[in-house]
Amino acid sequence: MSYIDSIFSLEGKTVAVIGGTGELCGTMAEGLSKARAEVVIVGRNEDKAKSRIANIEDSGGKAYFLEADVTKKDSIESLLTEIIKQSGKCDVLVNGAGINSATPFLEVPEEEFDKIFETNSKAVFVTCQVFGKYFLKNNISASIINVGSMSGIIPLSRVFTYSMTKAAVHNISKNLAREWAKQGVRVNTLVPGFFPAEQNRKVLTEDRVASIMGHTPMQRFGDSEELIGATLFFASEKASSFVTGAEIVVDGGYASMTI
Numbered sequence: 001m002s003y004i005d006s007i008f009s010l011e012g013k014t015v016a017v018i019g020g021t022g023e024l025c026g027t028m029a030e031g032l033s034k035a036r037a038e039v040v041i042v043g044r045n046e047d048k049a050k051s052r053i054a055n056i057e058d059s060g061g062k063a064y065f066l067e068a069d070v071t072k073k074d075s076i077e078s079l080l081t082e083i084i085k086q087s088g089k090c091d092v093l094v095n096g097a098g099i100n101s102a103t104p105f106l107e108v109p110e111e112e113f114d115k116i117f118e119t120n121s122k123a124v125f126v127t128c129q130v131f132g133k134y135f136l137k138n139n140i141s142a143s144i145i146n147v148g149s150m151s152g153i154i155p156l157s158r159v160f161t162y163s164m165t166k167a168a169v170h171n172i173s174k175n176l177a178r179e180w181a182k183q184g185v186r187v188n189t190l191v192p193g194f195f196p197a198e199q200n201r202k203v204l205t206e207d208r209v210a211s212i213m214g215h216t217p218m219q220r221f222g223d224s225e226e227l228i229g230a231t232l233f234f235a236s237e238k239a240s241s242f243v244t245g246a247e248i249v250v251d252g253g254y255a256s257m258t259i
């Protein structure tokens, strides 16, 4: 085994990638598979998982799709039951489902707030509860990777609900990291900057893009492939064995920009 493999290989690990039907987590799922994890792509639409699964199988990896709606606790419980049935266990959870909206603050309807909150925050809370209970009960050295957002650290104009719900993700990651540190369950947050994807297409208007570029030292959007390194680091028991409650920002320098 090469030195790199001894640190980063996910051979024998089963990783559930919630939101793997989307742009960022779908790419992360392919990266996890290249590090030899068995990948469970979780989402609401199987069609969106098909090309990812085909790519993974074409490169000799193993992946399958499971349908789940993260806003429903019984759906998350059934998801875990099905993963255990099909894979025998689960070692890594990526919490990446997310939705967004750019409704002006004074006009945000309560139903819209509830939907974004249920998908982005409550679902992370519930998923950590369901999977966390399983990891602890079975003494699994697990890694939970919650997908936060730059807007959860530096509040972002126009996406009020989204920013607030992502701040909650950062908070619960650290809280659970402390809670479960001695039991071997690590909880970290991956913090993407700006990556064009389905959920933010409508938000990325021309003036918005100009403003983002003016605030991004690298002067470009991220490519979803650029999230793979940090994902593998958090997923690997060896590479990040002493890392919990951490945030890795992948943002082209956005968070470091002052003037």
Ligand SMILES: NC(=O)c1ccc[n+]([C@@H]2O[C@H](COP(=O)([O-])OP(=O)(O)OC[C@H]3O[C@@H](n4cnc5c(N)ncnc54)[C@H](O)[C@@H]3O)[C@@H](O)[C@H]2O)c1
Pocket: 018, 019, 020, 021, 022, 023, 024, 025, 042, 043, 044, 045, 048, 068, 069, 070, 071, 095, 096, 097, 098, 099, 119, 147, 148, 149, 150, 191, 192, 193, 194, 195, 196, 197, 198, 199, 200
């Ligand atoms: N794209 C960016 O610039 C960016 C920046 C920071 C954080 N993020 C976060 O990264 C994650 C991935 O986002 P993306 O940009 O790839 O968007 P995306 O829209 O391509 O992917 C999001 C996925 O979540 C799934 N999803 C939504 N609601 C769900 C539900 N109730 N149950 C199950 N699945 C559900 C969607 O079907 C979709 O496949 C999200 O949490 C997002 O908030 C994205």
